[in-house]
Amino acid sequence: MGTKLVAMLVMMVLSLLNGWYCLGCWEEENVALLHLRENINFPDGESLSSWVVNETATDCCRWESVECSNTTKRVIQLNLFNIRERALGDWYFNASLFLPFRELRNLSLNSNQLVGWIENEGIDRLSKLRNLEALNLSWNSFDNKILSSLSRLSSLKYLGFQYNYLMRKKISNSSERLFGLTKLEVLDFNGNDDISNGDILSILNLNDFINLKELDLSYNQFGSSGTIYGVSPEFIIYPYSLLISFSCALLCMSRSVPVILLPALPYH
Numbered sequence: 001m002g003t004k005l006v007a008m009l010v011m012m013v014l015s016l017l018n019g020w021y022c023l024g025c026w027e028e029e030n031v032a033l034l035h036l037r038e039n040i041n042f043p044d045g046e047s048l049s050s051w052v053v054n055e056t057a058t059d060c061c062r063w064e065s066v067e068c069s070n071t072t073k074r075v076i077q078l079n080l081f082n083i084r085e086r087a088l089g090d091w092y093f094n095a096s097l098f099l100p101f102r103e104l105r106n107l108s109l110n111s112n113q114l115v116g117w118i119e120n121e122g123i124d125r126l127s128k129l130r131n132l133e134a135l136n137l138s139w140n141s142f143d144n145k146i147l148s149s150l151s152r153l154s155s156l157k158y159l160g161f162q163y164n165y166l167m168r169k170k171i172s173n174s175s176e177r178l179f180g181l182t183k184l185e186v187l188d189f190n191g192n193d194d195i196s197n198g199d200i201l202s203i204l205n206l207n208d209f210i211n212l213k214e215l216d217l218s219y220n221q222f223g224s225s226g227t228i229y230g231v232s233p234e235f236i237i238y239p240y241s242l243l244i245s246f247s248c249a250l251l252c253m254s255r256s257v258p259v260i261l262l263p264a265l266p267y268h
């Protein structure tokens, strides 16, 4: 009797699993990808045309720009670089589109004409994705209001934020800063010219980023460098543990790329 019950349970579990796995990827993620495609293409774009369900294309893990975990079959990477068609204009971020991807580690949304987000659907809601390690928002049009939202994404190790403010040409005037992010290892803040005419620390709480290994501040116009980890970058030489690119950061006298390297931090 007991064995029969166990066997029945096993059969039930198997048939359930079969229901989930029949498309190769998880049904909820399959649906979420289709919603995402619809949103990216709104109102009449044609990107990601291979994201369809038909007799031959059943496994969404094999769709372009999607990578799944080999073990759980959940989506772990979405590489959506330059997907939104230019003619469709501005795109507003909607966090709910990404939350079904519970194991997402790496999200690239660079070059997609993102300008902001719809109400209550901001980037900060991605903090629910506990595994999110890499976020690339480069070459969009976010202004500095995004910095405190990004500060909520405490699992991030990589943040790509090249050329955002520049494209908006908006003179910033806000107390928004990027802070926290103690796991951050790489911050690419290259090319955010038009907000950064104050001190570096007025925008980036660099002292919080205790695991930072690489910081790219090229093509900004920070008026002064502040003191990072209590050391003024102008005087920093050997030995190297943190790589900072300051091309055109200080006073912007030339377009050359002097690389300034920080000494090993005492608390590393």
Ligand SMILES: *[C@@H]1O[C@H](CO)[C@@H](O)[C@H](O)[C@H]1NC(C)=O
Residues within 6 Å of the ligand: 049, 050, 051, 052, 054, 055, 056, 057
């Ligand atoms: C199924 O979709 C793929 C694109 O992912 C397409 O190449 C193929 O022709 C489609 N097959 C059918 C039967 O519609």
Ligand SMILES: *[C@@H]1O[C@H](CO)[C@@H](O)[C@H](O)[C@H]1NC(C)=O
Residues within 6 Å of the ligand: 069, 070
């Ligand atoms: C998944 O499997 C493929 C093929 O066996 C392998 O190349 C790839 O590295 C694996 N990916 C992960 C994340 O383990």
Ligand SMILES: *[C@@H]1O[C@H](CO)[C@@H](O)[C@H](O)[C@H]1NC(C)=O
Residues within 6 Å of the ligand: 035, 094, 095, 096, 097, 118, 121
């Ligand atoms: C945001 O995305 C979710 C999930 O697809 C959707 O239900 C919701 O309607 C979207 N919100 C707006 C304002 O488009």
Ligand SMILES: *[C@@H]1O[C@H](CO)[C@@H](O)[C@H](O)[C@H]1NC(C)=O
Residues within 6 Å of the ligand: 077, 079, 106, 107, 108, 133, 134, 158
């Ligand atoms: C995230 O994905 C992009 C595109 O495949 C890749 O270039 C990058 O190295 C990945 N980042 C991390 C931290 O894995």
Ligand SMILES: *[C@@H]1O[C@H](CO)[C@@H](O)[C@H](O)[C@H]1NC(C)=O
Residues within 6 Å of the ligand: 110, 111, 136, 137, 138, 139, 158, 160, 162
């Ligand atoms: C992030 O996007 C920028 C701009 O497209 C690209 O240059 C950079 O290599 C990307 N970062 C990663 C880790 O792929």
Ligand SMILES: *[C@@H]1O[C@H](CO)[C@@H](O)[C@H](O)[C@H]1NC(C)=O
Residues within 6 Å of the ligand: 173
């Ligand atoms: C920036 O905001 C402060 C406080 O709101 C204000 O006093 C100042 O005039 C503003 N500066 C510019 C350039 O708009």
